[in-house]
Amino acid sequence: MARKIGSRYTVHQVIGRGSAGSVWLGEGPDGPVAVKLLREDLAADQVLVGRFVQERAALTGLDHPHVVGVHDMVVDGSDLALVMDLVQGSDLRTRLERDGVLSPLVAASVIADVADGLAAAHAAGIVHRDVKPENVLLDLAAPPGPGGAPRAKLTDFGIARLVDAPRRTRATRIIGTPDYLAPEIIEGLEPRAAVDIYATATVLYELLTGTTPFGGGHTGAVLRRHVTENVPPVEGMPDGLWRIISECLAKAPASRLRAAELAARLRALLPELAGVGPLAVPEQRAAAEEVPTPGEAVYAETDAFAGSGTHRRRRGPAVPLVPGPQPDSTRDTHTSLRRPSAQELASYAEESRAQRDRPAAGPHRRTRAQMIRRRRTLAVLIAVVLLLAGAAAAWTAFAAEPPAGASATVYTGWYPRL
Numbered sequence: 001m002a003r004k005i006g007s008r009y010t011v012h013q014v015i016g017r018g019s020a021g022s023v024w025l026g027e028g029p030d031g032p033v034a035v036k037l038l039r040e041d042l043a044a045d046q047v048l049v050g051r052f053v054q055e056r057a058a059l060t061g062l063d064h065p066h067v068v069g070v071h072d073m074v075v076d077g078s079d080l081a082l083v084m085d086l087v088q089g090s091d092l093r094t095r096l097e098r099d100g101v102l103s104p105l106v107a108a109s110v111i112a113d114v115a116d117g118l119a120a121a122h123a124a125g126i127v128h129r130d131v132k133p134e135n136v137l138l139d140l141a142a143p144p145g146p147g148g149a150p151r152a153k154l155t156d157f158g159i160a161r162l163v164d165a166p167r168r169t170r171a172t173r174i175i176g177t178p179d180y181l182a183p184e185i186i187e188g189l190e191p192r193a194a195v196d197i198y199a200t201a202t203v204l205y206e207l208l209t210g211t212t213p214f215g216g217g218h219t220g221a222v223l224r225r226h227v228t229e230n231v232p233p234v235e236g237m238p239d240g241l242w243r244i245i246s247e248c249l250a251k252a253p254a255s256r257l258r259a260a261e262l263a264a265r266l267r268a269l270l271p272e273l274a275g276v277g278p279l280a281v282p283e284q285r286a287a288a289e290e291v292p293t294p295g296e297a298v299y300a301e302t303d304a305f306a307g308s309g310t311h312r313r314r315r316g317p318a319v320p321l322v323p324g325p326q327p328d329s330t331r332d333t334h335t336s337l338r339r340p341s342a343q344e345l346a347s348y349a350e351e352s353r354a355q356r357d358r359p360a361a362g363p364h365r366r367t368r369a370q371m372i373r374r375r376r377t378l379a380v381l382i383a384v385v386l387l388l389a390g391a392a393a394a395w396t397a398f399a400a401e402p403p404a405g406a407s408a409t410v411y412t413g414w415y416p417r418l
């Protein structure tokens, strides 16, 4: 049913839902638009509305072919709406869920588009802070790129920061989606453009392999891996792509490529990626189903954050962006987390080293089948040990004589014959 938003826009039907509200197909004076209508509790927050108005110029000023443009912002009674370019297509998460992995050529082309969009934003002094497949829209109305790759547009610039601030950006809180968080954010540094590069490389890795490099298990484990672990090489990944990913996942922000460099390096690789088939990585895909490691609940602000691995977990409950009613989406989203203390990170580093020394490459590399096998072996071993112990106890109970004065009922174990 049609509904008026401000004096200039009419919305007709919901085309998507996120944690901050719903996205509607709408009509404006210049033609079709997408209208993101923020949740009522957010729209009623005067501080938040003030910040949106304040940042209006920055949000509406970004004009680039690989950025979803925000045309207008409407504050009207209980409605707070962002009027955007209407992108005819799906988001990258939906594509990834459909295809599992993308071919190196398509993945590199999509990420080159994203990096181009980021370069424009960074040049304007805007850090996205929540780059992830959900925030990349694929424009199926635009002529396709190399290898039939859909053209990509980055959306939701600065929205995470605006909606979360000012209540939840205290020094002890982290804003972002765990799998894509750069280590410096976890360690408490001010997020700069390099955090977007780290997240973009994470998305590229995910498009190629079906999982994020540090995701899987409990949120605390994910954050620890970002800070302490290096991503091991992936078999079959084209060398050029692997070098780019490794450089952009560098722990030191200054060592990462700039957005324009990333786009240029990826585009230069495209000719040699033509004809290279998608990677076969069945084992990693199953990793998302692993169970959390016990004792890793230290970071979780609410139970909803447990098991934040976003890869292949899209049907889990959505995590609310700010306190309030549950969002109507069924997807995970960005979260506000307690930042771990230096001591906690140090102890996780220690734990990580211990894990590395074990034969398995780490809990997030273990498949469900492997874990089930491990558990079965362990159960059989325990059963054998218990049986042997029981047999030994029974034998000694019959063979040994109780000490003088000892009651038979308290004599339960082996006792030396005197």
Ligand SMILES: Nc1ncnc2c1ncn2[C@@H]1O[C@H](COP(=O)(O)OP(=O)(O)OP(=O)(O)O)[C@@H](O)[C@H]1O
Pocket (backbone or CB within 6 Å): 015, 016, 017, 018, 019, 020, 021, 022, 023, 034, 036, 068, 084, 085, 086, 087, 088, 089, 090, 091, 134, 135, 137, 155, 156, 329, 332, 333, 334
């Ligand atoms: N400009 C747009 N044009 C067309 N469809 C859009 C547009 N913006 C968003 N959508 C659709 O609406 C869905 C929800 O978008 P929204 O930005 O609200 O949430 P999200 O980014 O998926 O998740 P979250 O905001 O919780 O992180 C998207 O997945 C996409 O399918």
